[in-house]
Amino acid sequence: MIKLLEKDPYAPIQYVYEVSEILYKKKSNFQEIMVITNPHFGNMLILDDVVQITERDEFFYHEMLVHPLLHAHPNPENIIIIGGGDGGAVREALKHSTVKKIYFVEIDEEVINVSKKYFPSVACGINDQRVEIKCMDGAEFVKSRKGDIDVVIVDSTDIIGFAKSLFTVEFFKHVKNCLTEEGMFVTLSESLHFHKEMVIEIQESMKLIFPLVDLYTSNIATYAGNWWTFSCASMKHSLREIRRPYNIETKIYSDEMHQHSFLPERFYKKLLNKELKW
Numbered sequence: 001m002i003k004l005l006e007k008d009p010y011a012p013i014q015y016v017y018e019v020s021e022i023l024y025k026k027k028s029n030f031q032e033i034m035v036i037t038n039p040h041f042g043n044m045l046i047l048d049d050v051v052q053i054t055e056r057d058e059f060f061y062h063e064m065l066v067h068p069l070l071h072a073h074p075n076p077e078n079i080i081i082i083g084g085g086d087g088g089a090v091r092e093a094l095k096h097s098t099v100k101k102i103y104f105v106e107i108d109e110e111v112i113n114v115s116k117k118y119f120p121s122v123a124c125g126i127n128d129q130r131v132e133i134k135c136m137d138g139a140e141f142v143k144s145r146k147g148d149i150d151v152v153i154v155d156s157t158d159i160i161g162f163a164k165s166l167f168t169v170e171f172f173k174h175v176k177n178c179l180t181e182e183g184m185f186v187t188l189s190e191s192l193h194f195h196k197e198m199v200i201e202i203q204e205s206m207k208l209i210f211p212l213v214d215l216y217t218s219n220i221a222t223y224a225g226n227w228w229t230f231s232c233a234s235m236k237h238s239l240r241e242i243r244r245p246y247n248i249e250t251k252i253y254s255d256e257m258h259q260h261s262f263l264p265e266r267f268y269k270k271l272l273n274k275e276l277k278w
């Protein structure tokens with residue numbers, strides 16, 4: 001059987017996956033896109049040799065990326081999703097009946113096309129009439145919006161290459177300008193176990209811009225470091241609190257999980273004070 005050696009840009013370990021079949025492999029204008037099948041994970045999307053999603057466990061990531069903020073917000077209607085070409089974040093956001101509009105801003109149209117073909121259960125919401133696809137850099141898109149967005153979600157590749165533009169203080173400033181006075185923002189921010197310094201750096205940059213910043217985590221087996229972080233910010237409301245009833249279908253997210261996913265206050269403080277050593 002062929003093996004795939006993952007080349008995660010920051011991880012101190014490398015995963016090896018068995019490959020039953022290579023279903024797709026081509027370079028787009030932005031990256032190499034590959035779809036393989038693995039006996040355990042099913043179809044897997046790999047960009048520039050880094051695993052993005054697997055059919056079997058994608059919901060762990062997508063539900064935990066989207067639902068905490070969409071439950072903390074009192075009435076999320078207008079959403080921006082940056083990256084997320086597989087459609088998983090769009091699918092989850094569409095579960096909320098309050099959502100009227102999703103600007104789906106993916107730089108690489110080919111990722112969307114490939115996902116529609118090989119990951120139909122993930123990409124199933126992309127053609128919904130509430131979704132407007134913009135194939136461009138998310139950092140450019142946010143510059144064009146002013147004060148009418150309820151929630152901005154970043155679902156990008158690792159913080160390298162063209163995804164770097166989504167982790168700068170300047171980008172966070174533009175995100176803030178997009179948001180309403182109750183607006184909220186969430187971005188992936190790598191692993192607390194492997195990339196603690198990177199997590200702190202992102203948190204510090206966000207704190208320069210947003211009135212409220214917080215951090216929650218979830219275990220994602222296929223992302224190196226596993227203890228995955230989501231850095232989030234809010235213009236007004238605490239993100240730890242749920243403001244709308246939890247009545248959608250999910251596998252891992254729930255109102256109970258919402259409370260448990262945020263870092264305990266003292267531990268969070270210690271992290272930001274750089275008192276945690278590992």
Ligand code: SAM
Nearest residue numbers: 052083084085106107108111137138156157163
């Ligand atoms: N959940 C995945 C993970 O964390 O590994 C991310 C999946 S999704 C496929 C990531 C997408 O972000 C890619 O399709 C990539 O093209 C897109 N992307 C990266 N940087 C971007 C940017 N600056 N603007 C818009 N899309 C971007």
